[in-house]
Amino acid sequence: xxxxxxxxxxxxxxxxxxxxxxxxxxxxxxxxxxxxxxxxxxxxxxxxxxxxxxxxxxxxxxxxxxxxxxxxxxxxxxxxxxxxxxxxxxxxxxxxxxxxxxxxxxxxxxxxxxxxxxxxxxxxxxxxxxxxxxxxxxxxxxxxxxxxxxxxxxxxxxxxxxxxxxxxxxxxxxxxxxxxxxxxxxxxxxxxxxxxxxxxxxxxxxxxxxxxxxxxxxxxxxxxxxxxxxxxxxxxxxxxxxxxxxxxxxxxxxxxxxxxxxxxxxxxxxxxxxxxxxxxxxxxxxxxxxxxxxxxxxxxxxxxxxxxxxxxxxxxxxxxxxxxxxxxxxxxxxxxxxxxxxxxxxxxxxxxxxxxxxxxxxxxxxxxxxxxxxxxxxxxxxxxxxxxxxxxxxxxxxxxxxxxxx
Amino acid sequence: xxxxxxxxxxxxxxxxxxxxxxxxxxxxxxxxxxxxxxxxxxxxxxxxxxxxxxxxxxxxxxxxxxxxxxxxxxxxxxxxxxxxxxxxxxxxxxxxxxxxxxxxxxxxxxxxxxxxxxxxxxxxxxxxxxxxxxxxxxxxxxxxxxxxxxxxxxxxxxxxxxxxxxxxxxxxxxxxxxxxxxxxxxxxxxxxxxxxxxxxxxxxxxxxxxxxxxxxxxxxxxxxxxxxxxxxxxxxxxxxxxxxxxxxxxxxxxxxxxxxxxxxxxxxxxxxxxxxxxxxxxxxxxxxxxxxxxxxxxxxxxxxxxxxxxxxxxxxxxxxxxxxxxxxxxxxxxxxxxxxxxxxxxxxxxxxxxxxxxxxxxxxxxxxxxxxxxxxxxxxxxxxxxxxxxxxxxxxxxxxxxxxxx
Numbered sequence: 001x002x003x004x005x006x007x008x009x010x011x012x013x014x015x016x017x018x019x020x021x022x023x024x025x026x027x028x029x030x031x032x033x034x035x036x037x038x039x040x041x042x043x044x045x046x047x048x049x050x051x052x053x054x055x056x057x058x059x060x061x062x063x064x065x066x067x068x069x070x071x072x073x074x075x076x077x078x079x080x081x082x083x084x085x086x087x088x089x090x091x092x093x094x095x096x097x098x099x100x101x102x103x104x105x106x107x108x109x110x111x112x113x114x115x116x117x118x119x120x121x122x123x124x125x126x127x128x129x130x131x132x133x134x135x136x137x138x139x140x141x142x143x144x145x146x147x148x149x150x151x152x153x154x155x156x157x158x159x160x161x162x163x164x165x166x167x168x169x170x171x172x173x174x175x176x177x178x179x180x181x182x183x184x185x186x187x188x189x190x191x192x193x194x195x196x197x198x199x200x201x202x203x204x205x206x207x208x209x210x211x212x213x214x215x216x217x218x219x220x221x222x223x224x225x226x227x228x229x230x231x232x233x234x235x236x237x238x239x240x241x242x243x244x245x246x247x248x249x250x251x252x253x254x255x256x257x258x259x260x261x262x263x264x265x266x267x268x269x270x271x272x273x274x275x276x277x278x279x280x281x282x283x284x285x286x287x288x289x290x291x292x293x294x295x296x297x298x299x300x301x302x303x304x305x306x307x308x309x310x311x312x313x314x315x316x317x318x319x320x321x322x323x324x325x326x327x328x329x330x331x332x333x334x335x336x337x338x339x340x341x342x343x344x345x346x347x348x349x350x351x352x353x354x355x356x357x358x359x360x361x362x363x364x365x366x367x368x369x370x371x372x373x374x375x376x377x378x379x380x381x382x383x384x385x386x387x388x389x390x391x392x393x394x395x396x397x398x399x400x401x402x403x404x405x406x
Numbered sequence: 407x408x409x410x411x412x413x414x415x416x417x418x419x420x421x422x423x424x425x426x427x428x429x430x431x432x433x434x435x436x437x438x439x440x441x442x443x444x445x446x447x448x449x450x451x452x453x454x455x456x457x458x459x460x461x462x463x464x465x466x467x468x469x470x471x472x473x474x475x476x477x478x479x480x481x482x483x484x485x486x487x488x489x490x491x492x493x494x495x496x497x498x499x500x501x502x503x504x505x506x507x508x509x510x511x512x513x514x515x516x517x518x519x520x521x522x523x524x525x526x527x528x529x530x531x532x533x534x535x536x537x538x539x540x541x542x543x544x545x546x547x548x549x550x551x552x553x554x555x556x557x558x559x560x561x562x563x564x565x566x567x568x569x570x571x572x573x574x575x576x577x578x579x580x581x582x583x584x585x586x587x588x589x590x591x592x593x594x595x596x597x598x599x600x601x602x603x604x605x606x607x608x609x610x611x612x613x614x615x616x617x618x619x620x621x622x623x624x625x626x627x628x629x630x631x632x633x634x635x636x637x638x639x640x641x642x643x644x645x646x647x648x649x650x651x652x653x654x655x656x657x658x659x660x661x662x663x664x665x666x667x668x669x670x671x672x673x674x675x676x677x678x679x680x681x682x683x684x685x686x687x688x689x690x691x692x693x694x695x696x697x698x699x700x701x702x703x704x705x706x707x708x709x710x711x712x713x714x715x716x717x718x719x720x721x722x723x724x725x726x727x728x729x730x731x732x733x734x735x736x737x738x739x740x741x742x743x744x745x746x747x748x749x750x751x752x753x754x755x756x757x758x759x760x761x762x763x764x765x766x767x768x769x770x771x772x773x774x775x776x777x778x779x780x781x782x783x784x785x786x787x788x789x790x791x792x793x794x795x796x797x798x799x800x801x802x803x804x805x806x807x808x809x810x811x812x
Contacts, residue, residue: 013577042582071576078581162802164701170477171419171704173811175484176448199802204809234812293696295570298577302707304801384801395710395790396568396605403610405579406640 002033003104005322006047007055008040009139010110010117011078013071014153015160015303016311017139018400020109021074022067023315024137025058030316033323034104041404043077044108044117047094053404062400067308068390069399070300081117084124091124098132105133105322109315111140111151112355115330119354122328135318136330136350139311141297143192144357147348148332152314153297155307155383158196160299161185162384164292165200165238169207172236180227180237180279182289183208184272186296188244191215191360193296195372196380197240207238214244215360216369218253223275224282226370231285243271301397305386310343317345341382408439409510411728412453413461414446415545416516416523417484419477420559421566421709422717423545424806426515427480428473429721430543431464436722439729440510447810449483450514450523453500459810468806473714474796475805476706487523490530497530504538511539511728515721517546517557518761521736525760528734541724542736542756545717547703549598550763553754554738558720559703561713561789564602566705567591567698568790571606571644574696575613578642586633586643586685588695589614590678592702594650597621597766599702601778602786603646613644620650621766622775624659629681630688632776637691651677707803711792716749723751747788 007024009017021039028034039053040046053074058066066073084091098106108118118136125132138145141157165183172181187193191213200207209230212218218241230237246252253271272289279287310333317331329347336342364376391398413430415423427445434440445459446452459480464472472479490497504512514524524542531538544551549560571589578587593599597619606613615636618624624647636643652658659677678695685693720737727735735753742748770782797804 009580013580045582069576070573072580075582076580159801163707164705166802166805167476167704167706168700170475170706170805170808171700173808174419174478174482176451176481199800202799202802202804203807204812205807236812288700290699290701291697294574294577294694295696295701298573299570300573300576301569306801381800386801387798392793393608394605394787395565395712395792396572396608398608399572399576401609401611402576402579406610406642 002035004036004038004102005034005105005107006038006040006103007107008043008046009072009074010043010076010108010114011139012111012141013076013298014139014141015070015156015298015300016153016307017109018069018073019067019308019311020137020139020152020315022063023312024107024319025055026063026312027316027319029058031319031323033319038101039074042075043079044081044094045077045079047097048090050097065400067312068300068303068388070298070303073400073402075405080113081120084120094121095124095128095130095132103132105135107135107137107318109137109139111138111142112145112357115145115350116354118330119328119350122350125327133322133327135322135327137314137318138330138332141193142187142190144190144359145353146356146358147330147353149335149343150333150383152307152311154192155304157193157296158199158380159304159384160296160302161193161196161292162199163302165197165208165240166205168290169200169205169238172238175236178231178235178285180239180285180287182239182241182272182275182287184241184243184289184291186292187214187242189214189357189359191242194240194242195360195376198372198377199380199384206234208240209234209237210239210370211372212239212241212245212370213360213365214242214246215362216365217248218245220278227279227283241271241275245271300399301390303388304384305388306383308388313345317347321347338378338382341385408441410442410444410508411440411511411513412444412446412509413513414449414452414515415478415480416449416482416514416520417545418517418547419482419704420545420547421476421562421704421706422559422713423515424475424479425473425714425717426543426545426558426721428469429718430513430725431461432469432718433722433725435464437725437729444507445480448481449485450487450500451483451485453503454496456503471806473718474706474709474794476704476709479806479808481811486519487526490526500527501530501534501536501538509538511541513541513543513724515543515545517544517548517551518763521756522760524736525734525756528756531733539728539733541728541733543720543724544736544738547599548593548596550596550765551759552762552764553736553759555741555749556739556789558713558717560598561710563599563702564605564786565710565790566702566708567599567602568605569708570698571603571614571646572611575606575611575644578644581642584637584641584691586645586691586693588645588647588678588681588693590647590649590676590695590697592698593620593648595620595763595765597648600646600648601766601782604778604783605786605790612640614646615640615643616645616776617778618645618647618651618776619766619771620648620652621768622771623654624651626684633685633689647677647681649677706805707796709794710790711794712789714794719751723753727753744784744788747791
């Protein structure tokens with residue numbers, strides 16, 4: 001008798017995480033390896049609550065729409081499993097449900113914290129002799145997972161950020177008045193997304209003129225000096241800053257106090273606003289700040305085709321590996337060439353990924369710490385390539401109905 | 407001998423103002439009525455400074471790219487002419503340059519303040535017996551010009567706002583946690599853009615669940631009560647608010663209890679941030695605010711085809727009217743039907759437009775002052791229809807080079 005499988009999503013939304021779900025559903029539909037595909041609603045919590053959507057008979061049309069729908073079709077959770085050595089109750093509960101549902105594999109699509117869940121579940125399975133395969137598929141706009149060249153969701157967010165900054169630059173250039181525009185971009189600890197703003201430049205449009213990443217200490221005086229020098233050359237200056245920029249002591253440049261979320265991450269807002277005030281008070285130049293905010297992670301209407309295609313393939317790859325008997329892994333992308341861009345799919349033991357983070361290499365940041373290097377541009381360029389024609393309904397982007405989450 | 411003409415743009419940027427410029431260039435190219443088309447750089451100031459771009463030999467390809475390029479190809483200014491009865495110097499200077507350049511017509515594309523300039527210049531021309539035609543073409547994302555059904559630029563901004571709010575809603579719906587998301591939208595005095603958020607709704611997706619316009623007083627207690635009632639039905643609530651919402655006394659909801667920064671200045675916070683703090687303090691629900699910011703006016707990548715086509719036609723219409731001997735007018739759109747949508751082009755004496763503003767009719771706001779009516783939806787719906795295929799270059803939207811402004 002064929003086994004069933006469960007798939008779930010976790011962490012923050014991206015424009016590409018549903019593409020990985022679509023890839024998993026496509027892979028299983030193609031192979032017929034599993035009897036039923038159950039989508040767990042709200043990540044691992046949906047397993048415990050036994051809230052499932054049956055995705056078994058997904059049509060090609062549904063799979064294609066799923067691929068292009070941003071955010072998370074199955075919903076998310078921010079649930080951290082306890083260490084199974086300390087507390088086996090949750091694990092027993094989950095695996096009892098797996099057994100009851102005749103589950104042969106659990107696919108989890110997510111970032112760092114989700115890979116921690118994959119790691120713990122696969123450790124528990126190994127410890128208890130369970131034959132249930134636990135597979136991880138990467139996802140995060142932050143691009144901070146180790147062992148993979150880049151992460152699904154990053155390319156689309158990068159495309160949206162670069163496209164938006166180019167449009168903000170056009171908006172800014174029209175006035176014959178000196179101005180500074182500060183664009184605050186997501187990425188608490190890793191500067192990949194902020195670095196992606198570099199792709200907005202073309203021809204004589206050099207925006208963003210300054211780029212500040214959280215990998216290096218931010219020096220306010222150096223920033224003001226950069227601005228003073230640049231304003232002599234460029235009337236309208238665009239500055240891209242990570243939300244996580246901090247001074248040499250590690251203190252965030254934030255107007256608000258940093259509180260901690262459930263995983264101990266600081267909640268940030270305000271680097272852009274802070275610098276706006278700084279420029280106004282110290283230089284007296286017309287200044288405004290723009291927070292790209294959640295739009296950068298969920299703008300399905302400007303997704304990268306490369307990103308959605310890769311995310312889809314990483315989902316399919318996970319199915320293939322499970323069918324080959326693998327467990328406790330995360331699928332990965334290994335870049336083999338920049339121009340023309342090519343990559344291979346592979347996997348790593350998930351324990352090598354969980355709870356680690358990949359920062360921007362320091363030698364991809366220029367000496368003055370206000371720009372990125374050509375190596376960074378070469379790395380980023382292929383990831384934003386290609387557009388995804390999405391359906392519009394009455395003039396507004398149409399995505400899959402997600403009323404099962406409402 | 408044929409005369410020449412000058413065209414200029416003024417005010418804030420939109421995704422459609424270059425489409426009107428393209429329409430003017432197309433109209434003149436088609437008729438051959440003028441010898442040269444000079445584009446004045448930075449509005450009426452470019453005339454005084456004698457800074458022009460020759461647009462005479464524009465290719466069809468250039469005109470088409472111009473139509474799809476957001477912001478302002480010719481740059482803008484915020485220059486208000488003095489009253490010509492008090493101070494004729496600027497007028498004499500401008501008309502001397504017109505005469506010197508053998509100018510037969512001046513086309514000005516812009517909003518309220520620009521129509522004031524058109525009005526004053528045409529009054530001066532009449533007073534001094536000048537035969538130079540002065541023509542206005544409307545433009546403003548705020549949709550607050552009188553005498554026209556709607557304004558170029560509004561439809562594209564409306565489309566971007568509704569599309570973005572739908573994507574923000576998808577982003578929000580994934581979590582199984584009560585939340586409120588407040589989206590702050592441009593439009594200090596007129597609520598048209600905030601009202602356009604209603605087009606994000608589809609099927610069971612009712613976001614934005616609450617809409618607050620600046621045409622009516624905002625009542626904080628009623629707002630909190632609305633939220634308390636709605637959160638029992640909808641786990642994730644999206645609220646659209648105009649940046650200009652104010653209390654019954656007319657005081658804006660901003661810059662009140664925000665913390666002081668390290669310079670000791672109170673951080674000026676917008677309506678969204680203000681309400682975020684209010685909800686957090688009074689209801690204790692997870693809450694965030696999103697400011698759509700300048701992206702709503704310059705997002706050429708999600709422009710409304712209806713808007714760009716109409717903007718183009720309004721430009722062409724101005725050329726036709728000038729050729730017919732008219733002066734001192736603004737071209738207008740008269741809607742003749744909602745479904746299927748149709749309109750006629752016309753014009754009004756610009757003195758009827760200048761320095762007036764059109765607010766949302768109060769009977770298009772519901773009794774509870776937290777939503778718009780079906781009449782508003784019927785009015786808005788046609789304006790966002792149609793997509794404009796834009797060119798991408800290395801994965802990022804490609805627009806006309808504007809290095810002449812840098």
